[in-house]
Amino acid sequence: MGQARGNITIDIEECKGCGLCVECCPPKCLELAPELSRYGAHPARYSGEGCTGCGICFYCCPEPGAIIVYRLAPLKAVAAQGGDHATAL
Amino acid sequence: MARELVGINAHPEASTDGYEVVHSKSEVFYPVYERKTDLKHQTHYCAGCGHGVVHKLIAEAIEELGLQDRTILVSPVGCSVFAYYYFDVGNVQVAHGRAPAAATGLHRACPDKVVIAYQGDGDLAAIGTAEIIHAANRGEKIAVFFVNNAIYGMTGGQMAPTTLVDQKSTTSPWGRRPVNEGFPLHMAEMLSSLQAPVYIERVALSDNKNIMKARRAVRKALELQRDGAGFSFVEILSPCPTIWGKDPVEAKRWVAEKMIPNFPLEVFRDHKIELPTNNAPPHKTVAELIEGKREEAAAPAPASAHHYRELGIKIAGFGGQGVLLLGQLLAEMGMREGLEVSWLPSYGPEMRSGSAHCQVWLSKEKIGSPLVSHPQVLVAMNEMSLRKFASEVAPGGIILYGRDQLPEDFTISQAQVVCIPASEIADRLGSAKVGNVVMVGALLEATECLHTTTAMKVLEAKVKNANLLELDRQALEAGRIYIDHHVAVGAVAQADGFTQ
Numbered sequence: 001m002g003q004a005r006g007n008i009t010i011d012i013e014e015c016k017g018c019g020l021c022v023e024c025c026p027p028k029c030l031e032l033a034p035e036l037s038r039y040g041a042h043p044a045r046y047s048g049e050g051c052t053g054c055g056i057c058f059y060c061c062p063e064p065g066a067i068i069v070y071r072l073a074p075l076k077a078v079a080a081q082g083g084d085h086a087t088a089l
Numbered sequence: 090m091a092r093e094l095v096g097i098n099a100h101p102e103a104s105t106d107g108y109e110v111v112h113s114k115s116e117v118f119y120p121v122y123e124r125k126t127d128l129k130h131q132t133h134y135c136a137g138c139g140h141g142v143v144h145k146l147i148a149e150a151i152e153e154l155g156l157q158d159r160t161i162l163v164s165p166v167g168c169s170v171f172a173y174y175y176f177d178v179g180n181v182q183v184a185h186g187r188a189p190a191a192a193t194g195l196h197r198a199c200p201d202k203v204v205i206a207y208q209g210d211g212d213l214a215a216i217g218t219a220e221i222i223h224a225a226n227r228g229e230k231i232a233v234f235f236v237n238n239a240i241y242g243m244t245g246g247q248m249a250p251t252t253l254v255d256q257k258s259t260t261s262p263w264g265r266r267p268v269n270e271g272f273p274l275h276m277a278e279m280l281s282s283l284q285a286p287v288y289i290e291r292v293a294l295s296d297n298k299n300i301m302k303a304r305r306a307v308r309k310a311l312e313l314q315r316d317g318a319g320f321s322f323v324e325i326l327s328p329c330p331t332i333w334g335k336d337p338v339e340a341k342r343w344v345a346e347k348m349i350p351n352f353p354l355e356v357f358r359d360h361k362i363e364l365p366t367n368n369a370p371p372h373k374t375v376a377e378l379i380e381g382k383r384e385e386a387a388a389p390a391p392a393s394a395h396h397y398r399e400l401g402i403k404i405a406g407f408g409g410q411g412v413l414l415l416g417q418l419l420a421e422m423g424m425r426e427g428l429e430v431s432w433l434p435s436y437g438p439e440m441r442s443g444s445a446h447c448q449v450w451l452s453k454e455k456i457g458s459p460l461v462s463h464p465q466v467l468v469a470m471n472e473m474s475l476r477k478f479a480s481e482v483a484p485g486g487i488i489l490y491g492r493d494q495l496p497e498d499f500t501i502s503q504a505q506v507v508c509i510p511a512s513e514i515a516d517r518l519g520s521a522k523v524g525n526v527v528m529v530g531a532l533l534e535a536t537e538c539l540h541t542t543t544a545m546k547v548l549e550a551k552v553k554n555a556n557l558l559e560l561d562r563q564a565l566e567a568g569r570i571y572i573d574h575h576v577a578v579g580a581v582a583q584a585d586g587f588t589q
Binding site for chain 1: 105107108109110111112113114115118128130131132134135136137138139140141142144145146148175296297300301304330336337338341
């Protein structure tokens with residue numbers, strides 16, 4: 001299975017569950033978790049596939065550090081670090 | 090009961106191995122926000138509030154432009170009052186609406202800094218209308234980020250100057266009616282009628298595309314500040330889900346559907362203006378300008394000749410006693426002796442036949458404020474002034490009272506009092522008008538703050554009538570002699586004016 005180009009993590013301590021990232025995500029790969037965070041919000045989460053790493057969710061999100069967006073590292077850099085997918089090639 | 094989530098909400102099957110971070114919290118934000126006791130990683134803003142997005146755009150631009158150590162952020166009053174808890178830059182929080190005025194001072198005092206005024210619509214467009222217009226008109230080198238959400242958010246949803254026609258608020262419960270409340274203020278358009286601003290744009294947090302446009306606008310405004318280009322203003326139409334009573338997604342749509350048609354998104358100004366570039370100090374000193382004699386002003390007495398670092402003097406009396414003129418004389422003397430000086434008159438409605446006072450600083454260093462709250466020297470020409478200002482005199486200070494003795498019930502412990510019957514002395518010389526010059530002579534002799542010869546030079550430059558000049562010379566001398574003869578050197582006048 002090919003890895004998605006992008007990836008995203010969401011800090012439950014920061015996310016207030018406003019849902020703006022879910023709405024703005026172009027590939028629609030974000031959703032609000034059915035569980036509540038410890039102060040009663042349904043935080044956003046990544047559905048697990050389809051993230052392109054475009055970063056739109058980062059700019060739509062009002063919290064400074066709630067979202068971290070990743071992109072697949074360039075092959076060379078990853079190979080130098082002994083990254084997983086480089087060895088898989 | 091729903092399970093509680095803790096930590097990072099990553100998809101369990103989507104490991105971040107092999108990925109690199111492309112967007113994360115800017116280093117311009119503090120790692121932890123100390124404002125609250127709990128949830129110190131969250132801002133205090135409501136879910137879906139536009140302020141957080143604007144904060145992120147500003148932080149990112151500051152970081153990318155490498156301006157973190159050069160930036161001073163001026164926080165306003167409003168929901169964003171706590172911006173200083175988030176931005177790890179120089180921070181100042183100011184009175185409602187005054188951010189552009191404070192930013193003006195900050196940038197003028199620290200011209201190498203990038204100064205940002207962050208304001209909402211109640212702050213900027215209502216109580217702070219005067220400040221923003223004049224800062225823009227002066228072309229102050231500051232960046233103003235104007236977050237417009239068409240409502241007063243912090244105070245609970247009152248009508249703002251930018252509230253749309255028909256928009257309901259707690260103070261326009263039937264909707265804003267132009268016939269009663271006027272039309273919304275268009276600040277970007279208003280400011281773009283001025284000549285000085287270099288960059289004015291309105292953007293909106295309405296959708297992905299516009300958010301990215303806002304990102305570019307914020308960055309551009311800061312680039313212009315980095316380059317010292319001039320006044321930049323970015324108006325950001327921003328959602329307020331809580332007060333608008335909408336969920337965050339609906340609120341964002343409301344920005345697009347209601348606000349943008351009323352507040353068109355546009356670059357209103359984007360050009361470098363050619364100001365006359367003469368920002369250099371005038372070639373002539375003020376002293377030269379006043380009396381036009383270069384050779385005298387060119388060789389002021391060295392400032393080190395004065396026995397004080399700074400001396401605050403207050404002069405008070407009846408209007409017409411020459412109180413303000415006395416202060417001017419001292420200030421001009423100080424100027425001629427190479428000191429920094431300030432002279433601040435009281436502009437009461439009682440210009441004549443009322444009380445008048447002025448405040449003078451003589452200083453070896455630049456003067457921060459012309460106000461003299463605790464003068465080391467008080468010249469009180471009459472009893473009213475003595476009673477009014479004596480308590481302000483700094484401990485160890487001196488009061489020169491223009492009568493022959495103190496009022497019977499008057500006592501003061503922290504200052505030395507010297508009584509000089511200035512009007513009587515002046516009257517004996519031929520004109521009661523020169524009473525103030527008698528006081529100058531007495532003041533110079535009692536405090537030795539400036540030289541009598543300088544006083545004569547100033548008088549020579551000011552007084553054209555030879556007879557009057559002679560009278561002034563005699564008055565100066567009479568004041569000096571009165572102190573010299575009647576008040577022994579080093580003696581302390583008692584509270585009753587009697588000197589031992």
